[in-house]
Amino acid sequence: MKQIVVHQEKCTACRECELACSFSHEGSFLPALSRIRIADFYEAQFYQPMVCVHCADAPCAAVCPTVAIQRQADGQISIIEDRCIGCKMCLLACPFGVMSFSPEKGVAQNCDLCNGDPQCVQFCTPGALEFADIIEASALAKQKAAAALGLPHA
Amino acid sequence: MATQYVLIGNSAASLAAIDGIRKHDKQGAITLINREQGSAYSRVALPYYVAGEMTLDELLIRQQPDYGKIGVTLVENENAVAIHPATKQVELESGKKVSYDKLLIGTGSETIVPPIQGLDQVPHHYLWTLADAIGMKQATNTAKTAVVIGGGFIGMLAAEALRKLKIKLTIVEMAPILLPQLLDEGAGQLFLQAVRDEGVTVRTGALVAALAKKNDAIEVTLKNGDTFSVDMAVVATGVRPNVRCLQNGAVSMNKGILVNEFLQTNHPDIYAAGDVAETKDFLSDGRSIYAIWPTAIDQGRAAGANMAGKQQPYPGSLGMNVVELFNVTLAQLGRFREGAGDDVKMLSSGKDGLYRKVVVDQHGTLVGAVYLGDENGVAEMGVIHSAIRRREKWQGFQDGRPPKFSYGAVMQAAPRY
Ligand SMILES: Cc1cc2nc3c(=O)[nH]c(=O)nc-3n(C[C@H](O)[C@H](O)[C@H](O)COP(=O)(O)OP(=O)(O)OC[C@H]3O[C@@H](n4cnc5c(N)ncnc54)[C@H](O)[C@@H]3O)c2cc1C
Ligand code: SF4
Ligand code: SF4
Numbered sequence: 001m002k003q004i005v006v007h008q009e010k011c012t013a014c015r016e017c018e019l020a021c022s023f024s025h026e027g028s029f030l031p032a033l034s035r036i037r038i039a040d041f042y043e044a045q046f047y048q049p050m051v052c053v054h055c056a057d058a059p060c061a062a063v064c065p066t067v068a069i070q071r072q073a074d075g076q077i078s079i080i081e082d083r084c085i086g087c088k089m090c091l092l093a094c095p096f097g098v099m100s101f102s103p104e105k106g107v108a109q110n111c112d113l114c115n116g117d118p119q120c121v122q123f124c125t126p127g128a129l130e131f132a133d134i135i136e137a138s139a140l141a142k143q144k145a146a147a148a149l150g151l152p153h154a
Numbered sequence: 155m156a157t158q159y160v161l162i163g164n165s166a167a168s169l170a171a172i173d174g175i176r177k178h179d180k181q182g183a184i185t186l187i188n189r190e191q192g193s194a195y196s197r198v199a200l201p202y203y204v205a206g207e208m209t210l211d212e213l214l215i216r217q218q219p220d221y222g223k224i225g226v227t228l229v230e231n232e233n234a235v236a237i238h239p240a241t242k243q244v245e246l247e248s249g250k251k252v253s254y255d256k257l258l259i260g261t262g263s264e265t266i267v268p269p270i271q272g273l274d275q276v277p278h279h280y281l282w283t284l285a286d287a288i289g290m291k292q293a294t295n296t297a298k299t300a301v302v303i304g305g306g307f308i309g310m311l312a313a314e315a316l317r318k319l320k321i322k323l324t325i326v327e328m329a330p331i332l333l334p335q336l337l338d339e340g341a342g343q344l345f346l347q348a349v350r351d352e353g354v355t356v357r358t359g360a361l362v363a364a365l366a367k368k369n370d371a372i373e374v375t376l377k378n379g380d381t382f383s384v385d386m387a388v389v390a391t392g393v394r395p396n397v398r399c400l401q402n403g404a405v406s407m408n409k410g411i412l413v414n415e416f417l418q419t420n421h422p423d424i425y426a427a428g429d430v431a432e433t434k435d436f437l438s439d440g441r442s443i444y445a446i447w448p449t450a451i452d453q454g455r456a457a458g459a460n461m462a463g464k465q466q467p468y469p470g471s472l473g474m475n476v477v478e479l480f481n482v483t484l485a486q487l488g489r490f491r492e493g494a495g496d497d498v499k500m501l502s503s504g505k506d507g508l509y510r511k512v513v514v515d516q517h518g519t520l521v522g523a524v525y526l527g528d529e530n531g532v533a534e535m536g537v538i539h540s541a542i543r544r545r546e547k548w549q550g551f552q553d554g555r556p557p558k559f560s561y562g563a564v565m566q567a568a569p570r571y
Pocket of ligand 1: 283445476
């Protein structure tokens with residue numbers, strides 16, 4: 001499946017992605033409503049773009065008490081807004097803190113890949129974000145990071 | 155021959171167990187026994203139905219054809235009354251007997267009836283089943299005032315639903331704060347104030363001694379002698395494991411059904427999961443029952459996989475809650491009230507309505523957190539949640555920034571679809 005691949009070392013925390021996301025989805029430049037977030041550790045000069053990875057065994061979908069989170073045929077994890085009651089269990093379940101919540105609509109929101117043309121990728125000038133087939137693009141990075149943490153990388 | 159799976163209950167634990175079984179066994183016959191009628195509904199959504207925000211149809215989390223499609227036979231309106239491990243049979247109230255190769259008990263919780271004088275003589279409402287919610291909703295058509303007895307999780311959900319319907323509320327809670335199972339003293343005081351600011355009368359440190367019918371109203375008498383009248387009474391003084399079908403001593407029990415790390419009871423072919431099961435705890439050496447949706451899902455999935463012949467250990471239960479009440483979002487994880495030897499990291503102290511506290515144990519390992527604030531802060535609790543599950547050490551924090559765990563690296567390592 002094509003996904004947003006993150007090249008962490010290229011991120012400068014310019015936050016153009018946050019603006020592009022909130023503008024294209026919510027019509028306003030509000031980073032708080034962005035579905036992609038930069039975790040910044042300024043003192044270490046370490047910036048990590050955080051965005052839904054459409055987990056293989058998605059904890060958010062497993063826990064949703066109204067079956068509002070479902071996997072689409074293309075593999076994407078989507079929220080059926082009509083089914084969402086706004087309980088926020090998915091926010092508590094997402095290990096990456098990338099499930100966000102719209103106070104206005106009262107529903108959870110995650111990265112919907114902008115129908116195949118992610119705006120964050122378009123606006124990421126340093127090239128830290130790429131829209132690519134996830135298996136090929138990140139297998140190596142994944143394995144390295146997992147090994148460093150002693151985590152399995154199935 | 156194909157395995158005969160029998161599951162008692164049609165809610166979180168059993169539905170997750172079906173997923174667990176079907177992941178590994180596509181052939182076995184699954185029979186689901188439920189004392190209620192119809193396909194599964196979401197208990198968590200019931201308060202939204204009471205508040206008039208959802209219809210009965212919208213509460214459903216399965217449709218009738220969903221069961222057949224994956225080879226599940228739904229036996230509705232049948233109460234399991236006994237289990238006979240010697241003959242491997244479940245006895246139903248109608249007298250029928252259902253044979254099993256592997257059995258799951260997922261009978262959940264039942265509400266506790268408190269010792270209140272006159273309770274059985276006045277109309278009152280619980281909030282656990284769909285029938286309860288329908289009854290409560292009907293009562294709200296005419297009620298202008300209500301008492302909520304018990305300011306715990308379910309009591310506060312009921313209160314929130316009634317508030318949305320503009321019913322004037324009095325909440326009576328034994329503890330000094332509301333939601334004592336979810337909030338520490340600091341967050342509890344902030345929340346108490348937020349509820350009172352909405353015009354709700356909250357009587358903390360108080361007990362209801364008696365209820366009595368007085369004309370069309372209900373007279374409430376507190377233990378200290380105070381009285382007041384309301385149109386409607388909601389009772390939410392807690393739940394306990396529903397072990398009614400196990401009165402014959404067929405399986406070992408403490409408060410709930412005792413299971414090992416594979417969710418097996420003392421009979422290897424009988425499993426238990428969800429609110430009814432007393433399982434391994436994640437943070438302590440003991441066993442626990444949290445009676446929450448996420449643990450029912452986790453246990454159900456693991457039980458299902460094990461019933462299908464896998465060896466999938468259950469890592470243990472971790473208490474967690476998240477809820478939005480009276481325009482405040484609250485969340486809790488693990489050991490949120492510090493014990494001896496624990497250390498507390500205050501990330502936000504309650505100023506401007508934001509309270510974030512993390513608890514670490516004597517080795518510096520994250521064990522719990524409490525959050526009070528707006529909706530989006532819960533995402534950070536999700537990160538802390540996974541860090542607690544990985545038994546990560548606390549690594550410092552800068553004000554206004556997310557806690558620093560190795561989650562960037564974890565993200566790179568995540569198994570993706
Ligand atoms: C109003 C409300 C709001 C809630 N909100 C939250 C929340 O926000 N977050 C959270 O984590 N948790 C919440 N919970 C708790 C959560 O719903 C439960 O923890 C969860 O449903 C437990 O699932 P379970 O499958 O173990 O049991 P249950 O959901 O209790 O289901 C038990 C099933 O067994 C059936 N059954 C019982 N006995 C028999 C018998 N003898 N024979 C046949 N069938 C039987 C019942 O009909 C039912 O289908 C809420 C609960 C309520 C009532
Ligand atoms: S929201 Fe979080 S848990 Fe859900 S699929 Fe995306 S990364 Fe995974
Ligand atoms: S907030 Fe919505 S999508 Fe998330 S778990 Fe609750 S109902 Fe499901």
